Amino acid sequence: MEKQVILNEKQFELTLQRLCHQLIENHDNFSNTVLIGLQPRGVHVLNRLKTMIEQKLGSTVQCGNLDITFYRDDFRRRERPLIPSVTNIDFIIEGKNVVLIDDVLFTGRTIRSGLDALLAFGRPQKVELLAVVDRRFKRDLPIQGDYIGKAVDTLVSERVAVEWKELEGEDKVILFTPKENG
Amino acid sequence: MDNISVDHLTGIKHLTREDIEIIFKTADSFKQVINRPIKKVPSLRDITIANLFFENSTRTRLSFELAEKRLSADVVNFSAASSSVKKGETLVDTVNNILSMKVDMVVMRHPNPGAAKFLSERIDAAVINAGDGTHEHPTQALLDCYSIREKFGSVEGKKVVIVGDILHSRVALSNIYALQKLGAEVMVCGPTTLIPKYIHELGVKVEHNLMKALNWCDVANMLRIQLERQDIQYFPSLREYSMLYGLNKEILDNLDKEIVVMHPGPINRGVEITSDVADSKQSIILNQVENGVAVRMAVIYLLASKIERH
Numbered sequence: 001m002e003k004q005v006i007l008n009e010k011q012f013e014l015t016l017q018r019l020c021h022q023l024i025e026n027h028d029n030f031s032n033t034v035l036i037g038l039q040p041r042g043v044h045v046l047n048r049l050k051t052m053i054e055q056k057l058g059s060t061v062q063c064g065n066l067d068i069t070f071y072r073d074d075f076r077r078r079e080r081p082l083i084p085s086v087t088n089i090d091f092i093i094e095g096k097n098v099v100l101i102d103d104v105l106f107t108g109r110t111i112r113s114g115l116d117a118l119l120a121f122g123r124p125q126k127v128e129l130l131a132v133v134d135r136r137f138k139r140d141l142p143i144q145g146d147y148i149g150k151a152v153d154t155l156v157s158e159r160v161a162v163e164w165k166e167l168e169g170e171d172k173v174i175l176f177t178p179k180e181n182g
Numbered sequence: 183m184d185n186i187s188v189d190h191l192t193g194i195k196h197l198t199r200e201d202i203e204i205i206f207k208t209a210d211s212f213k214q215v216i217n218r219p220i221k222k223v224p225s226l227r228d229i230t231i232a233n234l235f236f237e238n239s240t241r242t243r244l245s246f247e248l249a250e251k252r253l254s255a256d257v258v259n260f261s262a263a264s265s266s267v268k269k270g271e272t273l274v275d276t277v278n279n280i281l282s283m284k285v286d287m288v289v290m291r292h293p294n295p296g297a298a299k300f301l302s303e304r305i306d307a308a309v310i311n312a313g314d315g316t317h318e319h320p321t322q323a324l325l326d327c328y329s330i331r332e333k334f335g336s337v338e339g340k341k342v343v344i345v346g347d348i349l350h351s352r353v354a355l356s357n358i359y360a361l362q363k364l365g366a367e368v369m370v371c372g373p374t375t376l377i378p379k380y381i382h383e384l385g386v387k388v389e390h391n392l393m394k395a396l397n398w399c400d401v402a403n404m405l406r407i408q409l410e411r412q413d414i415q416y417f418p419s420l421r422e423y424s425m426l427y428g429l430n431k432e433i434l435d436n437l438d439k440e441i442v443v444m445h446p447g448p449i450n451r452g453v454e455i456t457s458d459v460a461d462s463k464q465s466i467i468l469n470q471v472e473n474g475v476a477v478r479m480a481v482i483y484l485l486a487s488k489i490e491r492h
Contacts, residue, residue, distance in 0.1 A: 067211065071223060071224060071225075072225075075225050075486075076490075083204070087211075087215075092219065120218055
């Protein structure tokens with residue numbers, strides 16, 4: 001595997017700042033907006049953005065974590081069972097503007113499951129999608145992001161990882177390419 | 183994390199501690215699901231489950247059916263009372279006929295010990311034992327241990343006494359296996375005639391004095407006297423049994439410490455447990471019922487994920 005950093009710590013910070021400003025631009029004071037992070041790794045994006053937005057606004061933003069395991073479309077199509085994470089949404093999203101947040105947008109299947117899972121908490125007014133990285137050209141479903149940190153063109157055999165200071169020691173986005181692809 | 187090591191749940195005996203922990207972890211998530219406004223997830227929408235009840239049941243059957251429906255499985259129900267079993271059909275024939283209608287999983291309660299294992303070796307579907315005679319009732323033991331874990335944070339090191347008709351109880355045997363695998367100490371308590379002679383070989387303590395047993399334990403699991411399985415008289419009268427082994431508020435209040443009271447249901451109020459104990463703060467009987475759905479959802483979900491797609 002060859003590693004290539006596609007967003008370093010400084011660019012990462014700038015990207016998150018931009019996403020944060022875009023959200024504020026569209027959602028004003030967040031009085032009718034909730035942010036939902038998709039488990040497992042979308043939650044880290046959510047936590048970071050929440051802190052930034054709350055600092056800028058000086059008020060709190062309603063947030064939740066959503067686990068989509070039981071809504072996936074690949075149950076019984078994998079070797080291992082899908083073991084769930086925690087869903088933590090203690091409010092009803094009826095009539096709210098919802099921003100779904102994930103780290104990498106790839107096939108779009110996770111987001112489809114997320115939309116399905118979301119409906120268990122009410123009928124939202126509007127749902128938007130935020131992703132730190134958008135791997136274009138390999139979408140299986142007609143799903144597009146509204147707020148994108150960085151769009152990258154990748155091969156299916158490649159892998160994109162968003163790493164976090166609190167988990168991996170540094171904020172960065174890495175592209176892994178298998179050797180045989182050169 | 184890996185899946186559980188078995189393809190059928192015929193008894194706790196065949197599970198490992200890791201299996202039980204995977205089931206509990208999955209049940210945690212399902213417990214969240216069943217406390218949401220919309221209590222249903224679409225995971226099993228292409229799975230069909232047959233509930234075969236060759237013996238009466240209220241709680242277990244409803245609990246399984248709810249668990250299946252909340253996972254979006256299709257469910258067919260069968261009870262022996264209104265079926266061709268009465269016309270002389272064998273168990274394997276009955277089940278194979280049902281399976282020809284494309285059923286992926288069978289939940290079965292049967293009066294004969296070993297029926298679930300027998301079936302699992304002969305049919306092409308996942309089998310869950312919902313009670314086989316006096317042998318095992320694995321999902322009950324799982325939900326009992328899950329409730330203890332919920333109450334205390336862990337089952338490890340807890341002292342649990344099972345009181346009552348140990349001889350005829352599948353709940354007792356499954357509980358002994360499950361509690362021991364999770365590191366709890368187990369004692370059985372009841373009249374000599376209702377304690378199997380060699381039960382100490384399973385590594386459980388035996389006690390005939392209820393007060394001593396209760397003062398030892400953290401949790402008391404009170405079992406029903408299974409009159410329907412008793413072909414001879416095992417004790418002089420229910421009244422005498424109740425005086426010696428029934429749990430009432432006075433006994434509970436006179437113990438050295440506050441214990442947790444469990445009961446797998448159905449309760450015979452006034453026999454093994456009085457109403458004021460069953461409805462007291464120390465009783466987690468209704469939590470057990472709620473957890474039953476979550477634990478059964480976890481078992482069905484994990485076993486279903488092993489069924490190959492055709």
